[in-house]
Amino acid sequence: MTTYTIAVTCSFGIESVLVRELNRLGITENIAVENGRITFPGSAGDVVRCNLWLRCADRVYLEMARFGAVDFEELFQGTLAVPWEEIIPVDGNMHVVGKSVKSKLHSVPDCQAIVKKAVVESMKRKHRLTIFPEDGPLFRIEVSMLKDTAVISLDTSGVGLHKRGYREEGGEAPLRETLAAALIYLSRWRPERILADPLCGSATIPIEAALMGCNIAPGINRSFAAQEWDFLDRDIWERERASAREAVTDIPLTILASDNDQRVFRKARENARRAGVLEKITFQKKPVEEFGSRKKYGCIICNPPYGERLGSNEEVTTLYKNMGTVLRQLDSWSLFILTGHEEFETHFGRKADKNRKLYNGKIKTYLYQYLGDLPPR
Numbered sequence: 001m002t003t004y005t006i007a008v009t010c011s012f013g014i015e016s017v018l019v020r021e022l023n024r025l026g027i028t029e030n031i032a033v034e035n036g037r038i039t040f041p042g043s044a045g046d047v048v049r050c051n052l053w054l055r056c057a058d059r060v061y062l063e064m065a066r067f068g069a070v071d072f073e074e075l076f077q078g079t080l081a082v083p084w085e086e087i088i089p090v091d092g093n094m095h096v097v098g099k100s101v102k103s104k105l106h107s108v109p110d111c112q113a114i115v116k117k118a119v120v121e122s123m124k125r126k127h128r129l130t131i132f133p134e135d136g137p138l139f140r141i142e143v144s145m146l147k148d149t150a151v152i153s154l155d156t157s158g159v160g161l162h163k164r165g166y167r168e169e170g171g172e173a174p175l176r177e178t179l180a181a182a183l184i185y186l187s188r189w190r191p192e193r194i195l196a197d198p199l200c201g202s203a204t205i206p207i208e209a210a211l212m213g214c215n216i217a218p219g220i221n222r223s224f225a226a227q228e229w230d231f232l233d234r235d236i237w238e239r240e241r242a243s244a245r246e247a248v249t250d251i252p253l254t255i256l257a258s259d260n261d262q263r264v265f266r267k268a269r270e271n272a273r274r275a276g277v278l279e280k281i282t283f284q285k286k287p288v289e290e291f292g293s294r295k296k297y298g299c300i301i302c303n304p305p306y307g308e309r310l311g312s313n314e315e316v317t318t319l320y321k322n323m324g325t326v327l328r329q330l331d332s333w334s335l336f337i338l339t340g341h342e343e344f345e346t347h348f349g350r351k352a353d354k355n356r357k358l359y360n361g362k363i364k365t366y367l368y369q370y371l372g373d374l375p376p377r
Helices: 015-024 044-053 072-080 108-127 177-187 204-213 235-247 262-275 313-327 344-348
Strands: 004-009 032-034 037-042 059-068 093-101 138-146 149-155 195-197 255-259 281-285 299-302 334-339 354-360 363-370
Touching: 004 044, 015 032, 015 037, 015 177, 037 044, 044 059, 044 235, 059 072, 072 108, 072 149, 093 108, 108 138, 177 204, 177 299, 177 334, 177 354, 177 363, 195 204, 204 255, 204 262, 204 281, 204 299, 255 262, 262 281, 313 344, 334 344, 344 363
Parallel strands: 093 138, 195 255, 195 299, 255 281, 299 334
Antiparallel strands: 004 037, 004 059, 032 037, 059 149, 138 149, 334 363, 354 363
């Protein structure tokens, strides 16, 4: 069995959450954690399982090479040393992307061109061609330059893993599915507890919670780039998908989703229907000021507007004050509120027990955590 160096990427701040996800998949040894990137040795089966099951990861890569490179010749030779001709077929679509941070090779387009040239030279060793058709399966190659170290990786996911396939329509400022899943993990929510999002928008948080509660693999209904690669056993994909389908559980859940925006609310219901969890979520059209529950030990997870993309600052301030008044009455509940507004705690009227810096896209935000009582065993 071939062992690969697998790398999974994620948003800054949720690396520890992703490590716990890997542990649940049985990946526990030789895990190396960097900012936004986790690497470990694994099999082709691990590549497939990570793509199907990881809820917080952005992409799954095969790390092909890692070497020092302070000039283009070193970058070329390091890339050429990879046996690309044994990996990419003659008609493979070789698409190179890149990034550079604190490196002498700071021109990303030039780095991409050098890597593409090296890959093509490698292909010539086997196929004896000067021009390749590139009309076959996609091989997205990433060159990452960090402090004069080059990392050459092959993207197995294709479209980012946040694209579950259910959210064709989002609200004006949708929360990425991978970050929504991370918020749920950080809340330590369990399916036997009530979960509510009183500002649900496109319902990403409730839908991700329902998928977790029913043990539905987030990638079960989508395709991946590596499915078309001959050097990975294609049968593994079908076996792992079949296993994922058998793992689905149909258990009762109490998940509440409410919002006052009728247009967004309709989209939220449609997203839940596409995800196959519409019956697991109770939708109500109402403002956060009307939210309430007689049940105890619930968990609220929400991503309210914070002025970057939605609403004026005055509207946001009023919203936070109203949230504080309403949610303060739920004294046994735990609250997890993600916002980038610097004065949130002041307007909400209560200092958080904990806060955690996270990034919603490129926007710096904080997850304010108000820890209520846990349900009695």
